Amino acid sequence: MAEPAIQTGYNTYGYSGLIEMPTAHAMPDGELAATSSYSKNTLRNTLTFQIAPRLSGSFRYAMLYDQDTGDRLRFDRSFSLHYLISEETEKWPAFAVGLNDFLGTGIYRSEYVVASKTITPQLRVTGGLGWGRLAGVGGFDNPLGYLSDSFKTRDERVANQGGEVEASQLFRGDAAFFGGVEFQASEKLKLTAEYSSDRYDYEDGQTFDYVSPFNFGISYQARKNLNLKAHYIYGSEVGVQLTYTLNPKNPPNYSGLEKAPPSVVPRQSASALGWDGATTGPTRASQVLEPYGIGLHGIEVTGTTARIEIDNRSYLTQVQAIGRTARAMTGVLPPQVDTFVIVPVKNGIAGAQVTLRRGDLEKLEFELDGAWDSYARAGIDSAPGQVTPIAGRYPFFDYKIAPYFATSLFDPDNPLRADLGVEASARFEPAAGVVFQGAVRKKLVGNLNESNRPSTSVLPRVRSESNIYEKEGDPALTHLTGAYYFKPAPELYGRVTAGYLERHFGGVSAEVLWKPVDSRLAAGIEVNYVKQRDFDMAFGFRDYEVATGHASVYYDFGNGYQGQIDAGRYLAGDWGATVALDRTFKNGWSIGAFATLTDVPFDEFGEGSFDKGIRIQIPINWVTGQRTRDTYATVIRPVTRDGGARLNVNDRLYETVRDTHQPALADTWGRFWR
Amino acid sequence: MMRLVLILGLVLLAACNRAAPDLRSQITRAQLDQISQPLLLAELPQLGTAAGVSPAGSNGEVVTWQTGDRVSLSFHDGVVVASRGLGQDLISADVSNTVAALRGGAGGFYEKFHSTLDGEHQTEFRAFQCEITGRAAESIVIFQHRHATTRIEETCHTPGLRVVNRYWLGGGIMWKSKQWVSPAVGYLLTERLVR
Numbered sequence: 101m102a103e104p105a106i107q108t109g110y111n112t113y114g115y116s117g118l119i120e121m122p123t124a125h126a127m128p129d130g131e132l133a134a135t136s137s138y139s140k141n142t143l144r145n146t147l148t149f150q151i152a153p154r155l156s157g158s159f160r161y162a163m164l165y166d167q168d169t170g171d172r173l174r175f176d177r178s179f180s181l182h183y184l185i186s187e188e189t190e191k192w193p194a195f196a197v198g199l200n201d202f203l204g205t206g207i208y209r210s211e212y213v214v215a216s217k218t219i220t221p222q223l224r225v226t227g228g229l230g231w232g233r234l235a236g237v238g239g240f241d242n243p244l245g246y247l248s249d250s251f252k253t254r255d256e257r258v259a260n261q262g263g264e265v266e267a268s269q270l271f272r273g274d275a276a277f278f279g280g281v282e283f284q285a286s287e288k289l290k291l292t293a294e295y296s297s298d299r300y301d302y303e304d305g306q307t308f309d310y311v312s313p314f315n316f317g318i319s320y321q322a323r324k325n326l327n328l329k330a331h332y333i334y335g336s337e338v339g340v341q342l343t344y345t346l347n348p349k350n351p352p353n354y355s356g357l358e359k360a361p362p363s364v365v366p367r368q369s370a371s372a373l374g375w376d377g378a379t380t381g382p383t384r385a386s387q388v389l390e391p392y393g394i395g396l397h398g399i400e401v402t403g404t405t406a407r408i409e410i411d412n413r414s415y416l417t418q419v420q421a422i423g424r425t426a427r428a429m430t431g432v433l434p435p436q437v438d439t440f441v442i443v444p445v446k447n448g449i450a451g452a453q454v455t456l457r458r459g460d461l462e463k464l465e466f467e468l469d470g471a472w473d474s475y476a477r478a479g480i481d482s483a484p485g486q487v488t489p490i491a492g493r494y495p496f497f498d499y500k501i502a503p504y505f506a507t508s509l510f511d512p513d514n515p516l517r518a519d520l521g522v523e524a525s526a527r528f529e530p531a532a533g534v535v536f537q538g539a540v541r542k543k544l545v546g547n548l549n550e551s552n553r554p555s556t557s558v559l560p561r562v563r564s565e566s567n568i569y570e571k572e573g574d575p576a577l578t579h580l581t582g583a584y585y586f587k588p589a590p591e592l593y594g595r596v597t598a599g600y601l602e603r604h605f606g607g608v609s610a611e612v613l614w615k616p617v618d619s620r621l622a623a624g625i626e627v628n629y630v631k632q633r634d635f636d637m638a639f640g641f642r643d644y645e646v647a648t649g650h651a652s653v654y655y656d657f658g659n660g661y662q663g664q665i666d667a668g669r670y671l672a673g674d675w676g677a678t679v680a681l682d683r684t685f686k687n688g689w690s691i692g693a694f695a696t697l698t699d700v701p702f703d704e705f706g707e708g709s710f711d712k713g714i715r716i717q718i719p720i721n722w723v724t725g726q727r728t729r730d731t732y733a734t735v736i737r738p739v740t741r742d743g744g745a746r747l748n749v750n751d752r753l754y755e756t757v758r759d760t761h762q763p764a765l766a767d768t769w770g771r772f773w774r
Numbered sequence: 775m776m777r778l779v780l781i782l783g784l785v786l787l788a789a790c791n792r793a794a795p796d797l798r799s800q801i802t803r804a805q806l807d808q809i810s811q812p813l814l815l816a817e818l819p820q821l822g823t824a825a826g827v828s829p830a831g832s833n834g835e836v837v838t839w840q841t842g843d844r845v846s847l848s849f850h851d852g853v854v855v856a857s858r859g860l861g862q863d864l865i866s867a868d869v870s871n872t873v874a875a876l877r878g879g880a881g882g883f884y885e886k887f888h889s890t891l892d893g894e895h896q897t898e899f900r901a902f903q904c905e906i907t908g909r910a911a912e913s914i915v916i917f918q919h920r921h922a923t924t925r926i927e928e929t930c931h932t933p934g935l936r937v938v939n940r941y942w943l944g945g946g947i948m949w950k951s952k953q954w955v956s957p958a959v960g961y962l963l964t965e966r967l968v969r
Binding site for chain 1: 830831832833834836838840843844845846848850855856858859860861862863865866867868887889890891892893894895896897899956958
C-alpha cells in the first residue's frame, strides 16, 4: 500500500480537498479542523471532524453577499459529509463520496464522487464527478440516468424551512467532471492546480466576476497544527485560507502534569503505622488523602478487609483516584488488612466497588505491565451497601467565586456571542445524598444580550425568547435546587430535584436509572413538572407551566461510540424522540450530534424544521494537564426554536454514575499507577 | 514558576517549570556538607528544568525520589524505571538486564522495556535492543568532591530511535547518569550530591 508523503489538505469548504474541489483521502481519525476561508465577498468558517476513520462531517457558517437584497451579508449554515469508500492501494486510487448542504437552504447543495491517486511520493492527481452546484461547468447528461429516468432531472429545492434531507434530489440532474493536481514541493510547501466544475451562477457578477474554471493555489504548513493557503481563483480573485487542526487523541501534556502519587508502603517496612481502629484511624486516613485532593467519605475495617469510600474531587478518571487511594492506604492500614475495597461515591451514592489485594499493590507498583496486571487481579462489582460516613463528613459546605465564560455560537445573526463574568456558587450537603446547590452570575462584558431577533414562534415560547432572559437577567440566578439521591435497589439509582432547575424553568424533577455496574446498557425515566421563570431570572415565574419527561436508553458501543435515545414530552408540550450519537474519547473528549423529531409539523416549527445540533465536551485537564474534573461543554445549534426542547437539570443520573462503572473503569485503567 | 524548598533548614532551589534555572550556580559545597539526607540533582535539558530530589519511599529494589513540589523519579539500582509529573511520564520499565549488565554481565545484546500512556490512557510499550558500548574507569568531580567511578555506556535501539545512556558507578553508588526517559521528556541527567 502506498503511503503518500503528500499531505492531504482542507479546501475552502473545510473538507478534504484541493482548492475548492474535493479529494478522496480522509484525515487522521479524530482530527478536528477549524477552517476560515476568504475571497471577495465570501467568508466561510467550517468546523470539520473526522468522525470515524472513513467518515468526516462538517458544519459550515458562511457569510455571503446577499444576492436577493443586494446590500447586506447573508449568513448561511450548512453541513457536509465526506465518506472514504476505499483507501488508496498500489494499483487503485482512493475513492470517496460526499454530500454538501443536504440539510440547509441549499446554496451549496452538491454531491460528488472522487478518486485520488498518488503517482510519485510528491505528486497526486484527483478526478471526480459532481452534481448540483458541482455540475455548473461542462455539464452533461447524468450517467446515472441509465439506471433510472428519475436521475435525469434535478428539481429546484421545494421552498421550505431547511433541515429536510431531500433524498429525491441527491445525485440528480446533469453531472460534470472536475479534477486537479497536487505537488508537494517540500515538507511544508504544496502547489495545487484544479479545474473547478462550480460555475458560481448564484454569485457571478455581484459577488465577483467569474472568468475561468482554473484555480491555482499554494499551501504552507506553518506549524504542525497550522496551515496557510493562498489561491488565485476563477481567473479574477485572490483567496486566503487558514486551517487550525487538533486531535483529541493527542493531549498537549501527554499523560498529564498531576503531581506524583503516594508510594506503596510495603508491610515489612510499615511498623510505625499507628492505626488504632475507629478513633484516630479515619482521621489519619483522611489526612493522607487530603494532599491528593481526595475526600474520605467513609472507612470501615472488618477483619482483614478495609472498605474505603472516597469523594473524588480532583481526577477526571475515577481510576486515578482509586489507584492513589489504594497506595495511600498502604501507609495507614494495619498489616493484617490484606484486602482493600475502594468505592467512589458521588452525591452520596456509591458507584462500583473495586476490590484490590494489598499484596498485588506491593508486587505490581513497578511491574512493567502493572496496569493490566492490576486490572486483571481487581474485582469490580456492584456495591452491596454503604458504610457510615466518617465524623465530620456531613454537614458539608463549600462555595466558589470564579469567572465564567458563556458562549452562543453560530446563531443566525452573529457567529460568536459570548459573555465573561463572575459566578458565585455554593453547595451544602446536610447528609449523605442530600445536596443543595445554587449559583448567581453577574456579567462583566459580552454581547449575549445584543440579540434582538423577535420570536416568531407559534408554539409556546420555551426557548425562542432566551435573548430576553439575556437582556433582563443580569445578575441572574442560574439555578437553586435541593436534591435527594438514593439507591432503591442494587442496580437502580434515584433522584428527586426541586427548585429553580435551570435558567428558564423551575419546578420538580424526578428520575430513576437502571445501570448494572458491568453493563454497556442503561435505561431511565424522568418526569418533571415545571413552570417558566421570569425574564429577570430572579425568583418569580411566568404563567406557562408544563408536565414534561422522557424515557431514555443509553448504550456504550465500545470503540468510542455512545448512543442515546430519549422519547417523551418536550417543554412545548410536543411529543417525540431525540436520537444522539457521540464519538467519545477515553480521555474525556466527546463530539456528537443529536436530532429531535416531534409531532410539531416542520412548517410550524419554523426555520430548520426540527431541532438538531452538535455537542462538544472538552475536559479542562486535557488542556492544562493539571488535576481537575471541570469540563467545557457546548452545544451548537444552527437555530434554537421551541419544538423538541428539553429541560436542563443538573447532575442527571447517567452522567453521575457512568464514570464510576464499567466500561469507563476498564477504559481508563491505564491511569491506575499514574 | 519558582519555588523555594527547605531541606534541613537550608534553602535549595527545587523545581522550575520550563525556564531553565541555573540551579548549579546556587548550590555550594558548604551547603551540601550540612545535609545528612541523600540528595540527587536531576536535570531535564529538553524540558529546561532542574530540581533537587530526595528519597520519598521504597518498594523492593526500587527507590522513589521526589522534588519539593512532588514530581517523582524512581530508580532500580540507579537506573530510572518511572517518572511522575513530567508530562510524557515513564509509567514503568523493565531494566533488569541493564542492571545485570552494569554489574558486569555476560555482554552482547539484551532487552530493555519502557511503557508510557497514549493520549487515551492506553499503555504503549517500547522494546529496546541494548548493548554495553563502553566501560572505563573515570574520576569525576561533583561540587568539589572527587569520586572514582566506572563509566558505562549503554546504546539502545528501537525502531526509529537510538538512545545512548551513560552511568558513572562507584562503590555501589550511581554518582552520575544520563538516561533517556521518553520522546517528550528526553534525557534525564542525575548527579548524586549527598550520599
